[in-house]
Amino acid sequence: MARRATVLFLWTSFIIITLGMGIGIAEAVRKDRYYFEARGDIIWEVPTKEKIIALSFDDGPNPKYTPEILDLLQQYHARATFFVIGSRVEQYPDLAKREVREGHEIANHTFHHSRIRKLSPEELREEIEKTGATIASVTGQTPHLFRPPGGYYDETIVNTAKEAGYKVIMWSWHQDTRDWSQPGTNRIVNLVLSNARNGDIVLFHDHGRNRLQTVNALKQILPELQHKGYQFVTISELIQIKNGSKPPLPSATNNPQ
Numbered sequence: 001m002a003r004r005a006t007v008l009f010l011w012t013s014f015i016i017i018t019l020g021m022g023i024g025i026a027e028a029v030r031k032d033r034y035y036f037e038a039r040g041d042i043i044w045e046v047p048t049k050e051k052i053i054a055l056s057f058d059d060g061p062n063p064k065y066t067p068e069i070l071d072l073l074q075q076y077h078a079r080a081t082f083f084v085i086g087s088r089v090e091q092y093p094d095l096a097k098r099e100v101r102e103g104h105e106i107a108n109h110t111f112h113h114s115r116i117r118k119l120s121p122e123e124l125r126e127e128i129e130k131t132g133a134t135i136a137s138v139t140g141q142t143p144h145l146f147r148p149p150g151g152y153y154d155e156t157i158v159n160t161a162k163e164a165g166y167k168v169i170m171w172s173w174h175q176d177t178r179d180w181s182q183p184g185t186n187r188i189v190n191l192v193l194s195n196a197r198n199g200d201i202v203l204f205h206d207h208g209r210n211r212l213q214t215v216n217a218l219k220q221i222l223p224e225l226q227h228k229g230y231q232f233v234t235i236s237e238l239i240q241i242k243n244g245s246k247p248p249l250p251s252a253t254n255n256p257q
């Protein structure tokens, strides 16, 4: 009887401790996002009454897929945000210029896409500043938004980006297409369409491995969301709209060439 009670006691303790740890971890994750979000230091999405969505593309420019994506965006009068790698902008300056020329926003995603957790604050600052300078000299557009590689963030990363003049941008948790893992065109399409809400920031990649699924998914996502009444804006426009000012939205008659 005593042994039974001991076993029961051990099991109960185990369950309580495990549950406690689970709640603790969930709480830490939640606090993290709310903490940075409340201070306005990191943006995951910008909920709004306007029917607008911001598409974002990481890791480019890429000589094959970036032009294909730009063609599609142009076809649907969509503006987007490209989180570019500084070294790739040096390699493909014409693509970066085209992104800006066609009304898109260029944002900073470090110079080498290094493992951000292994960088010292000084190294990270250099990565960010070198990329900013490259973008500005190639395109004439000074970037103001920064997305850390891998979406990793902490207080030091946020402060380093902030000191360099950037706002840190993540993406809507319900709009992580995981297109880098090539989950299938249909899965990418279904995820974006079934989760679409006003003010979402959708995460795609225009560089990495084969991006055919991303391109093919866009061929369905763009017309379908447009049909549902959405307009596609840059992330800075999304933030401006939230703050009360209304930049002209992209439309058939207002397509920047």
Ligand SMILES: [Zn+2]
Pocket (backbone or CB within 6 Å): 058, 059, 109, 113, 148, 149, 150
């Ligand atoms: Zn990346």
